[in-house]
Amino acid sequence: MSVSPSSGYGARPRFWFAAYQLLWHLLLPLAFVRLAWRARHSFAYLHHIPERLGFGYEQPISKDCIWIHAVSVGETRAAQPLIEAYLARGKSILLTHMTLNGRRTGKQLFANAIATGKVRQVYLPYDLCWSVEYFLKTFKPSFGLFMETEAWPTVVFRCKEIGLPLFLINARLSERSARRVNRFGNAGRALFQAFAGILAQTEFDAQRYRSLGVKNVLIAGNLKFDVPLDSKLVAQGKQWQQDLHADGRFMVCAASTRDGEEEIILKAWKDLLQDCIFQKPPLLCIVPRHPERFTEVTNQIRNAGLRFQARSELTEVSSDFAGVEVVLGDSMGEMPMYYGASDLVVMGGSLLPFGGQNLIEACAAGCPVLLGEHTYNFQQAALDAIAIGAAKRISGELLLGQTVALSESLKELLLHSAELAKMAAAAKAYAVEHQGATKNILAALDQQITG
Known part of the structure; x- marks a missing residue:
């Protein structure tokens, strides 16, 4: 299933989501200040800045790619066996990150596939409506897989609205995080209910997601057990x-x-x-x-x-x-x-x-x-x-x-x-x-x- 624009906006809680977008726009300058501050340690923090706004991508990738989001180092390593399995099937992978170290880890793990164009690495854009829209229209993935705990509201709700299947895989949810989600009431629970499905690590995790009203929850185990040691x-x-x-x-x-x-x-x-x-x-x-x-x-x-x-x-x-x-x-x-x-x-x-x-x-x-x-x-x-x-x-x-x-x-x-x-x-x-x-x-x- 490819991404196509839709006029439906029924998935997102309207008032809560409007406040969330306003906060993001107010904090956006601070996000760039934070990158500049981190650049004290490595100028690489200032590379690919346009990607964080949903544009400026250097290379195309074949349509109907599989989109896997691994925020940082641990999630990228955990995704390795799954990415390798899809590559063995002849699939193309769009691999997104939020951190520099996550991107570096992906580059190291999948160097050959990146060189041949089978894996494309970019940053997931900041969670703004227009940046997410640019991103989805550019890559048009067949479906998306978010690793472990990632649940960005704009991305999740927009994928649901346009009919792009987005799954939370290797998913875990602590008691503390579940309580935090419940503090947001229906708005917080709606976020996880908007996923096409959640594949949890353990029964503990599955029960917590079900307590949020998520219907499609399966227990699949932990990918980190499948990661080969060097x-x-x-x-x-x-x-x-x-x-x-x-x-x-x-x-x-x-x-x-x-x-x-x-x-x-x-x-x-x-x-x-x-x-x-x-x-x-x-x-x-x-x-x-x-x-x-x-x-x-x-x-x-x-x-x-x-x-x-x-x-x-x-x-x-x-x-x-x-x-x-x-x-x-x-x-x-x-x-x-x-x-x-x-x-x-x-x-x-x-x-x-x-x-x-x-x-x-x-x-x-x-x-x-x-x-x-x-x-x-x-x-x-x-x-x-x-x-x-x-x-x-x-x-x-x-x-x-x-x-x-x-x-x-x-x-x-x-x-x-x-x-x-x-x-x-x-x-x-x-x-x-x-x-x-x-x-x-x-x-x-x-x-x-x-x-």
Whole structure:
């Protein structure tokens, strides 16, 4: 089904939507100021500015392409198996993002398909009526797939009005987000009801969408279990791990950490090292979630008085780490290597109320995971990983100045290698057991679009 203009505007709640559009127009200058501010770190933030307004596209793409929207890095990686499946069918893909890092990740993952014109990358325009209209008329996709939590009102309502099937796939909805949607009353619920269908990750997610009045909800699983790890990077990590083990050292990876969590982790790490309970002190690798925070985290490590080495300063990861207590993972796209090198992962986003980051990739690399209490963005995945023995929760409060719970949890596992090995085996089993979302989503979409 191709996009064609329509005069119907019955999908959108009129008063609420008019207020939303007015707010967008008022805030539009600030959106460009924000891009300019981020350009301090990379001028690439100022590239493709016209795309954010729905025009200025450099290359055409074949009509009836499949439109997949992956807002940033995590969603782009999660979409990889589905995009590859559609490419294998001979389909063309329009891949949209909202962030620079998401676009960079897509360019890296689908370089060959981009070069041959099978994948076209652009930014999703800001959620203004006229910019969305330009975008849809330019590309005329056959149907659209939004990844995980994205639900831009102008896009969603306009697709419904013109008869363009738009699905929310790999969808997740936390209790907190569901409450937030309900605060908007019928207007908030109408947004999710306007999707042609929602393919949820878990029964928890499906129930929350149904509570919003969405009728067409299916459970398809989580695409992130189907994402292949880069075998070359994992092998590099394993070599790093072997070198550390030969020196009698373990490595802990604090992965995808968020603002405020590094301070907790570094204090716990200092307490752990000061206990002098290890023949050879373990090595901590901190990988911040957002690259723009690398300098800030570097300063935190220095202020903590810990000897550190930045990944960017190493020509090879198997370099000598004698005397080094912390490695800063200030590189992009190397998480499989960090996981491959690690004996234990502390999952960022879960120590403070950020909802947790993805633990699936760590488990696929055979890494046991320590979780804080805040995992509402990955509720089912966290519960399943704990149930199978691949992950454990840190017991106790994780407030600044009170990090005993984390240091004790680290000590308990690092001093019992047999327990670590048992958890590592469970982590791999967990990752394999939950694969299959790609096939489920393809089958459901085939049935709903053609059937």
